[in-house]
Amino acid sequence: MSVQYKLNKELAQMLKGGVIMDVTTPEQAKIAEAAGACAVMALERIPADIRAAGGVSRMSDPKMIRGIQEAVSIPVMAKCRIGHFVEAQVLEAIEIDYIDESEVLSPADDVYHIDKTQFKVPFVCGARDLGEALRRIAEGAAMIRTKGEPGTGDVVQAVRHMRAMNAEIRRVQNLREDELFEAAKQLQVPVELLRSVHENGRLPVVNFAAGGVATPADAALMMQLGAEGVFVGSGIFKSGDPAKRAAAIVKAVTNYTDAKLIAELSTDLGEAMVGINENEIALLMAERGK
Amino acid sequence: MAVGILALQGAFAEHAAVLDKLGVPHFEIRQKRDLDQPMNGLIIPGGESTVMNKLLRELDLYDTLREQIQNGLPVFGTCAGLILLAKQIDGGIPCFSVMDIRVKRNAYGRQLGSFFTDDRFGGSERIPMTFIRAPYIESVGNNVEVLSIVDSNIVAAQQDNMLVTAFHPELDMDLTVHQHFIRMVEQFRLKNAR
Numbered sequence A: 001m002s003v004q005y006k007l008n009k010e011l012a013q014m015l016k017g018g019v020i021m022d023v024t025t026p027e028q029a030k031i032a033e034a035a036g037a038c039a040v041m042a043l044e045r046i047p048a049d050i051r052a053a054g055g056v057s058r059m060s061d062p063k064m065i066r067g068i069q070e071a072v073s074i075p076v077m078a079k080c081r082i083g084h085f086v087e088a089q090v091l092e093a094i095e096i097d098y099i100d101e102s103e104v105l106s107p108a109d110d111v112y113h114i115d116k117t118q119f120k121v122p123f124v125c126g127a128r129d130l131g132e133a134l135r136r137i138a139e140g141a142a143m144i145r146t147k148g149e150p151g152t153g154d155v156v157q158a159v160r161h162m163r164a165m166n167a168e169i170r171r172v173q174n175l176r177e178d179e180l181f182e183a184a185k186q187l188q189v190p191v192e193l194l195r196s197v198h199e200n201g202r203l204p205v206v207n208f209a210a211g212g213v214a215t216p217a218d219a220a221l222m223m224q225l226g227a228e229g230v231f232v233g234s235g236i237f238k239s240g241d242p243a244k245r246a247a248a249i250v251k252a253v254t255n256y257t258d259a260k261l262i263a264e265l266s267t268d269l270g271e272a273m274v275g276i277n278e279n280e281i282a283l284l285m286a287e288r289g290k
Numbered sequence B: 001m002a003v004g005i006l007a008l009q010g011a012f013a014e015h016a017a018v019l020d021k022l023g024v025p026h027f028e029i030r031q032k033r034d035l036d037q038p039m040n041g042l043i044i045p046g047g048e049s050t051v052m053n054k055l056l057r058e059l060d061l062y063d064t065l066r067e068q069i070q071n072g073l074p075v076f077g078t079c080a081g082l083i084l085l086a087k088q089i090d091g092g093i094p095c096f097s098v099m100d101i102r103v104k105r106n107a108y109g110r111q112l113g114s115f116f117t118d119d120r121f122g123g124s125e126r127i128p129m130t131f132i133r134a135p136y137i138e139s140v141g142n143n144v145e146v147l148s149i150v151d152s153n154i155v156a157a158q159q160d161n162m163l164v165t166a167f168h169p170e171l172d173m174d175l176t177v178h179q180h181f182i183r184m185v186e187q188f189r190l191k192n193a194r
Helices: A003-015 A026-035 A047-053 A062-071 A085-093 A130-138 A156-173 A177-187 A191-200 A216-224 A242-254 A259-265 B012-022 B032-036 B049-058 B062-070 B080-085 B176-193
Strands: A019-023 A039-042 A076-081 A098-102 A123-127 A143-146 A206-208 A230-232 B003-006 B026-029 B041-044 B075-078 B086-089 B099-104 B115-120 B126-131 B136-140 B145-150 B153-159 B162-165
Touching: A003 A143, A003 A206, A003 B115, A003 B126, A019 A026, A019 A242, A026 A039, A026 A062, A026 A242, A039 A062, A062 A076, A076 A085, A085 A098, A123 A130, A130 A143, A130 A156, A130 A177, A130 A191, A143 A156, A156 A177, A156 A191, A156 A216, A177 A191, A216 A230, A216 A242, A216 A259, A230 A242, A242 A259, A242 B049, B003 B012, B012 B026, B012 B176, B026 B032, B032 B062, B041 B062, B041 B080, B041 B176, B049 B062, B049 B080, B075 B080, B075 B176, B080 B086, B080 B099, B080 B162, B099 B153, B099 B162, B115 B145, B126 B145, B162 B176
Parallel strands: A019 A039, A019 A230, A039 A076, A076 A098, A098 A123, A123 A143, A143 A206, B003 B026, B003 B041, B041 B075, B075 B162, B086 B099
Antiparallel strands: B099 B136, B115 B126, B136 B153, B145 B153, B153 B162
16 A cells, blocks of 8 residues: 555545535635535535536536635545546646545546546545445545435435445455455455455445435434445535534534434524435436446 | 543544553543543544534533643644644634644645654654644744654644644554553543542
């Protein structure tokens, strides 16, 4: 493992127990930081609007990202398209803290993901199950998140992915050593990574929840299901009172088992994002990039 | 004996794992009722100082912890923890404001400036030092002992009951810094027992 990769995994460790918020302007970034975000994700449009607008969505204008980098002192992440290694090179050139190779944008390559081992800057990638997670880690991802279904306000997919991942981890933990080779073959992953899961009972990198988190209770649900932190996208700036909702989600993630506190935090938050049910949407972004 | 680990956000589990190795009992601090139990030392982990500063106040932990630190409770801050203890922060507002150090946040730049090295801690052999978007100490008061200097910047220091490192000893296998802190905790406990 290279020194840089170790440092990149360790930055994700510093983000644990925190909330990473999607922002589209320096003003939103300041609101997010003041509300207690541990990092922000800079993007042109939040996923709900990407979904509504349709068309091809791409990496954001570097000028916008720089504006956000200047506005806040917390880490700044940004998205590039799956397989678009030149967008990733651009983001590295402007010294982004983390790149999200994201299914929320239109994929640039329908076969290959970015060879993330060629970069100094860290990558986070989405995964629906253990196989996807370990394939992304083999490609050099230093952090994993569930894919969820972005821009819907519907947490069902994030829950499904987190449960699937953890169920498979428990299964791998209980295999005999000599059964790992066949399991690696079935999961289409390197056996060394699977052995690490077998021995440690967890992914070799930090695992966050993402997609459809809209309320403090959603965030606490994901934490109780085993997420180490939460990404919140459209859920904040598509709601009635973003600053208040953001701060409430941050506190719910810190004290995710305290139902009394979560009850308080859920009170008078104003309107949640409207949301779309999974079966009402035409485009399943989680299907992008396996 | 028990050490409280501030568990609002960040790398608190890593500190817990080191204390497990040393056989030191510990507990997490997430809200005010967690402070009802006896505490012989406090660890403030790495993470985002802005997040912890805000949550300390909103979860009503700030006054109690500050008072305990001022009354001599041994405290160990790594990275964000160092920032929270400092009296002066370059371009920022102090949190506990208890230690006579002036700190520069994100002193090495963004993640691409994060690095690993090894150097001395106090009179120790060279120990591994991991710096993640780290701060460093620009200057210290007369009563502060400098324990580590890397590239002519101060990265570890102690003032009475307060120990800080800009690097993350909880991320590497070396136990030197935590052992140093546990000695501070034991001395404090013995003094109070007398």
